[in-house]
Amino acid sequence: xxxxxxxxxxxxxxxxxxxxxxxxxxxxxxxxxxxxxxxxxxxxxxxxxxxxxxxxxxxxxxxxxxxxxxxxxxxxxxxxxxxxxxxxxxxxxxx
Numbered sequence: 001x002x003x004x005x006x007x008x009x010x011x012x013x014x015x016x017x018x019x020x021x022x023x024x025x026x027x028x029x030x031x032x033x034x035x036x037x038x039x040x041x042x043x044x045x046x047x048x049x050x051x052x053x054x055x056x057x058x059x060x061x062x063x064x065x066x067x068x069x070x071x072x073x074x075x076x077x078x079x080x081x082x083x084x085x086x087x088x089x090x091x092x093x094x095x
Contacts, residue, residue, distance in 0.1 A: 006042040
């Protein structure tokens, strides 16, 4: 798997904005097959920062209804990446 296929999109919510400001932690939706080492390498390559720690969690599928029929949104993987305190990711600044 190529490094640019691992990071799908950044997650911007109130909680992730608070983590970004207080603890230099950034959240991404990542490929479900990626492991922590691959995520670390992808973030360092894409944003040119030093990654200190990667926390990964699998988010459960959600039930949705279309008319009478129930359906499910698929499971996905979220990564919280901690970078060194003197660096930042400009993609998130000003959001």
